[in-house]
Amino acid sequence: MDYPPLRDYGIIGNDDRCALVSRFGSVDWCCFPHLESESVFAAILDADRGGHFAIEPNTEYDSTQRYVDRTNVLETVFETGRGRATVTDFMPIYAQNEPGDDRFQQSIYRRLECGEGSVDLTVSFDPRFDYARAETILESRSTGIRARRDGDDRRQDDDPDENDPTDEQLFLTGDCEFSIDRSRSFVEGTVSLSAGDRQWVCLQYGGREPLSTVDYESVLEGTTRYWRDWLGGRDGERSSIPERWREIVVRSELLLKLLIHHDTGAIPAAATTSIPEAIGSDRTWDYRFNWIRDAKFSVQALHDTGHRREAREYFDWFVDIARRGPEEIVPLYGLHGETGSGIDEQTLDHLSGYRGTRPVRIGNAAATQKQLDVYGTIVQAIYETVQFGSETGVGESWDAVCDIVDYVCDHWDERDAGIWEFRDEHRHFLHSKLLCWVALDRGIALARDNGLEAPTDRWHENRLAVREAIEERGYSESASSFVQHFDTDQAIDATVLLIPIYEFLPPEDERVQSTIDAVIERLTTDDGLVVRFVDTDVREDEREAFLLCSFWLVDALVLSNRLERAREYFECVLEYANPLGLYSEKVDPGTGQLLGNFPQAFSHLGLINSVTYLARALEANGGVEPNDFRPSNVEALFRRESGSDAGRSN
Known part of the structure; x- marks a missing residue:
């Protein structure tokens, strides 16, 4: 066979x-x-x-x-x-x-x-x-x-x-x-x-x-x-979305719904285990777990497409996780909330693996890693849920938010395994610092906008400290780009594209624009496929493109009002879906072969969110600002009733 x-x-x-x-x-x-x-x-x-x-x-x-x-x-x-x-x-x-x-x-x-x-x-x-x-x-x-x-x-x-x-x-x-x-x-x-x-x-x-x-x-x-x-017949309501994109958005919605666990609202990263990131590579992981870092993108995509009940259930799931205390939060959970021995990693040596690629793994050892980005992801997701006009509000989860932000104050300057879960190297990864800044920034915004008590003086002080560290140690003049981790001049990582998306710096900042240019020059193929990192001593360079990173590039280009290139890249990346409109985690730019666990929720979340960015920009005929992509402004693209008008002031 x-x-x-x-x-x-x-x-x-x-x-x-x-x-x-x-x-x-x-x-x-x-x-x-x-x-x-x-x-x-x-x-x-x-x-x-x-x-x-x-x-x-x-x-x-x-x-x-x-x-x-x-x-x-x-x-x-x-x-x-x-x-x-x-x-x-x-x-x-x-x-x-x-x-x-x-x-x-x-x-x-x-x-x-x-x-x-x-x-x-x-x-x-x-x-x-x-x-x-x-x-x-x-x-x-x-x-x-x-x-x-x-x-x-x-x-x-x-x-x-x-x-x-x-x-x-x-x-x-x-x-x-x-x-x-x-x-x-x-x-x-x-x-x-x-x-x-x-x-x-x-x-x-x-x-x-x-x-x-x-x-x-x-x-x-x-x-x-x-x-x-x-689906609710909402296809006809997406008047701002070009017709040629509607079918792929619907397929992405249906895929996400298919993956959502009905008892808990958790969303696994993918439906499979051990489909390799590259044929012959030992990067074969079990993705049938819910990663905390997916929360922001999941909440955004579910709300943007009008699926409020699923967004609320997912919100309840990760808020329950947050209430366990920041020192207890781990990067990923079983779909019923399991941790520890419930998801211990094992290898199945009797199975040959997809196309002979071993090891076959069940469970995932990344659950034991320290990943500082999870705290910013949780606070950002709570912030966005409130912005979408959720009837829940932030009050019932405020104590948990305060505990998380206080924890970030104490730990943001530590090394961790980073978003890509490097198993042998802990560094001061820029993405982790950026998400620590997000935790502090959105915590301050939630306290201010909702009249909630919090030690905001301490939060302001630490937010400034994180900003200074990122700007002083995370930007390389020789590379003209923000870099993968502190104390490197050349290692470029696609996560730097999130700097304008999270509003750490405005898109027009020269450092942001030069960073986007560096990503295009060093990480991106002619048709918009983006690899995760290059020129790093943490691990060897990868030749396979990570599809979510391609959608991040589209979003960053839209925010920069470089709309023609954003649309060109987006249209090209759509061609890498399989004939049914499904994406895996990665793709080989040379052959177009889909790689990694399949279908991949992160890829489809990225696609939906990029449609949001592009549709808003096309509707505005260019000239967009980051404020245009806040929850209160994008939800109307997908459903008739508009969301809350509340927005965060800078």
Whole structure:
């Protein structure tokens, strides 16, 4: 079995889980019962051992993928010499499920339909529990196939009345006959379709028996309706957004909603683990966690697109984190708020990795790092939520904000691992200092604008100290640019683009403009792809572009009223999405190959935020100022009701 490129994958999912489906009809990544649980299909990480659930023609074919309009329902279209068939894949998210029965949504539904001619399809079902660390037992049942994990007596049928939905079992049912290949421990079935024929193959996780009362067509209709209702028909309201960008924004919205954890509101960085940043590199990380640094960009994107409920739930999630005390805050959390042993990093040496790239990791050791930027991210997100006119206000979280800002006063001048989570080097990273300044600056603004008590004299003093340190030690005259960390003259990092975005300096400042020019000259390809850093002694230079950095460059150029180049770069970067409009973390500028975990929330957050910047600038016909991009001014781009008019004075 080969490894399809990431551009050949789509994603389906619902409130709490996702699956990657290749253009060749194979579910190559899926974890049950949750996105962060152990995998049951992991062929994307080991084509031979990982396990898959495939439906494809039994003869040569061409295939394409598309989403049903304005949904996360995926269609894979197969063209053979004899006919055309479509496999429609989705995870159900529908109100008419049995109350309290999680099995309804812990399912993959696959509709097989012949549009013309005739097509024979082969079903291949090869589940491998616990990242293929456990043996799988396959059994024929009157209802289809049961697959269960071996080695746990609790999972035997000792009690026929027991119906534990957490059992590690899978049920395969459908309109065709399945047979178990005992020699190779997997299941096969054949479906022969003629024009107009329609059949179903369905997979359910958990319980002792598959649900027996499911009307698949009704569930598909309900799932389609859910996604469209969630979008709320707001596409027509985005009058300020050029029509050619609206579809990619909608796809980004749907991807973010698909990733959002319905119980907690947390948003994982991506749906996968260990897809390498470069083929052959050991930079293979588990991204199925919520990084605190995503908070500012997530709140901004959710509010900008009018999804206030999701923004509020996410706000509640990270405010709850903030209330634990600044000394307890870590860079990333499990989707249920786990820390410590709940996300300890392990390597799975039995898996070969995507395209042979090891190690395969689960868990993430970055959770134990010191990253000073998280404090500014939290305060900025709270500040923006208040600016968006949230009914919550800052009062109920003010004590936590004060504790965080006070903590920054005591620790801003320490070294840390930085935004890129360097494991072997702690430095005075400029981005970390910038976010410490943000924590102090927004803390002062929140106290002033809301009449709240705080030790603002101390905050002012430290804000000035951080500013002086950044301006004196973070700018290189020889490089004509702000630099990656203090005490370097040449190391350039794309995070310097955030200086005008966070309003540390005005865009017209000569140092800001020369910094943007340095990024374009030294980090950026001709079509706007930006690598993270160059000429640093912290780690070797990377040749792969980090997509979020490309969107930061667009935003910085818009703020600088360099609109023509911003739009040119943005249009070019859009071309690197896969055919379904999905982005990974990185891209190889030479080949266009998508790299890193997929789909990547950060990339789609950056895209939405760049559309905000560009749409506002186009609406104003140039001449924009940073104030134009504050929450109270941008939300009207995406929905009719405007946000709060409150703004922060400099």
